[in-house]
Amino acid sequence: MPVCIVNPTPHIGDRIVTPLSDANPTPPERAAGRTDEALSADARTRSRPTMRHVATLAGVGVKTVSRVINGEPNVSAATIERVLKAARSLDYEPDLHAGNLRRADGRTRTLGLLVGSVDNPFAGAVHRAVEDAALARGVAVFASSLDDDPEREQAAVSAFLRRRVDGLILTTVSEDQAYLAPELRRGTPVVFVDRQPAGVTSDSVVSDNTAGAAVATRHLIAHGHRRLAYLGDRHDIRTAQERRRGFLDELGRAGIATGDAPVVEGLHDEETARQATLALFEADDPPTAIFSAQNLVTIGVIRALRELGRHLDTALVGFDDVPLGDLLVPGVTVVAQDPHAIGRIAAERVFARLDGDESSARRTIVPTRLIERGSGELPHRASAR
Amino acid sequence: MPVCIVNPTPHIGDRIVTPLSDANPTPPERAAGRTDEALSADARTRSRPTMRHVATLAGVGVKTVSRVINGEPNVSAATIERVLKAARSLDYEPDLHAGNLRRADGRTRTLGLLVGSVDNPFAGAVHRAVEDAALARGVAVFASSLDDDPEREQAAVSAFLRRRVDGLILTTVSEDQAYLAPELRRGTPVVFVDRQPAGVTSDSVVSDNTAGAAVATRHLIAHGHRRLAYLGDRHDIRTAQERRRGFLDELGRAGIATGDAPVVEGLHDEETARQATLALFEADDPPTAIFSAQNLVTIGVIRALRELGRHLDTALVGFDDVPLGDLLVPGVTVVAQDPHAIGRIAAERVFARLDGDESSARRTIVPTRLIERGSGELPHRASAR
């Protein structure tokens, strides 16, 4: 086995390629064998074995093979043995989709999951929960990233539907999901996560955005802050709107003028959030406390505050937890969502629908939890500047 | 739209469920219509429309619909128009798998991806890169978590194969992937990521584990440390073995006795790593520097060092980057992998194979990069204790 020693400080992007011994010398080729011997020899090598190959080798009919593979009753023990042996020797794997074409229930045992980005920790947790629920039922999960792009949303849904997924779990960003109406009418379960649907009615599972934002805001106000800034996601995302509303409502409730509270929207990643924060502190009358409405935004804000050296005197509460948030100094106070619960519940809703639950659409609101770690408890003091 | 106010400090796990107006009132039922009117009416409502439904509505044959849907030539403009109109009005989506059954190339435009856990940031980045490459080719990605469970590995591969994925990108953990040999013989592209295959020969894309670990170790030694501990993953994972070897070899090269260097293995999450670290400091002669060989292990070590108040006098270099590692105090020095490159290259290998590349199997080694952030540059001083 060749060992490769790399330059101690290599440039990422370089790579070292090591050729190994020959493999896959057999070019792909579809079988056309018809005689029994041809079938058998052929299945054992190039082409993918079908039930007919197994049946021929076992000396039984295809239907009998089907019965054995699917564990149907009324096959003699000896026959089962022969069929299994043949299947093993050919390394036979049944074609789920071919079977599905004819099968009565028409289920592909497949789910489509659309999340913000499979790279985001929130999405990762949702995905993992969905997968765990799916695995228990032998269901595979297609995962796709949305990137807040409405076209990508529709393209992903279309790709899922062409592959005949049994159900959809969707984070959406388009104005309106009316395009899903025909599919819903056909009975395909669709559960919206993190975002609520518009233009159609279906199950959804979301965090309590308004209340969570209000809790965060109240927390900052309770520590003496009167000049609070909101930094959030695109305004056309309803989830972001709810968080903003929770923030502004709470300001109003505390008698703080909402008109001149700095509200920055349209942030979608660390870098834009960082720059927005820097700009906020360049302007007159910078905030003494910040509510950041999304995990990547929170990280961008933290970076900016560090750069400005204001992280110890500017209070911060973020919506959605941040990895290692407890190990930073100060610790990052957040309104934590429960992405694992969101994913699990969404999957449960899909499976309940598949199992025949025809009750009316349900909105499940998963509570958030304020986690105090320091950044949100920084008191207001006379401006440091 | 009902608004729900949640208890300010709710217990996560509770949830609020709001019933919405009725939806999906149509029970699922397979169509059996035969006459043209029945076909049409039926397709428009309950059942999923097929090409025959579209053909009937457009007044053409199914093959013509097939031609239009697939953009094949030799269909008159007027016919195309009629067919598209009919397809749109029925909200027709072709069945990729049915087509695939008959199609010459036999491609499902689907990929199977097996990673440690879709929840892990390394895996998320790999996944995202694979998805991006796949999206460009209209390929959907099945993602599945391995959890270092050999049975899960085989079950996942089997689930992928039953769904006839065009290619596999696998993180493996079983002793031996000989079970893949028949599939490889059939020409299915398989690319191993992060782990190298055993018992079969196929493409792989891995980080330069040995060199990376050596760089990390050399870095710690250069800062005066002589008592270095290794904390790593399960010993039966080859990737972990390589990192350990890189560590021990480098110790040897520096003339440090490897026999009594603390080497803790079998760690698989933050908690086990944390406890192992605590134990290390309870014993005599604790290390002054730690090399942690995996991202979750690194985090566990950091937590333990914080608890012990030793984070400012114990040097630490981790293998694989840690989210927000630059914002901790001290910053976490790591040997960063390039998971995005790993995923991208793996996907490129799969697609190259699908495009007919039959060159011999290739091992691509993606370099690592030492990122100095503070924790790895803590100097050795006389024991603080």
Added chain:
DNA sequence: CCTAACGCTGACATCGTTGTCAACGGGGCA
């Protein structure tokens, strides 16, 4: 002893689509 019932089995149609092939009609050319 006859018949019904049952366990076991395979022939056949079918699922939704595409590959093959032949038919049709019109235009260009000899």
Added chain:
DNA sequence: TGCCCCGTTGACAACGATGTCAGCGTTAGG
């Protein structure tokens, strides 16, 4: 005019599996 070619179209088989059904042999019951 006759022929061929080509663009357009649809009938039909086939892909790999399952649902249906009928046939076989054996056993239980009358």
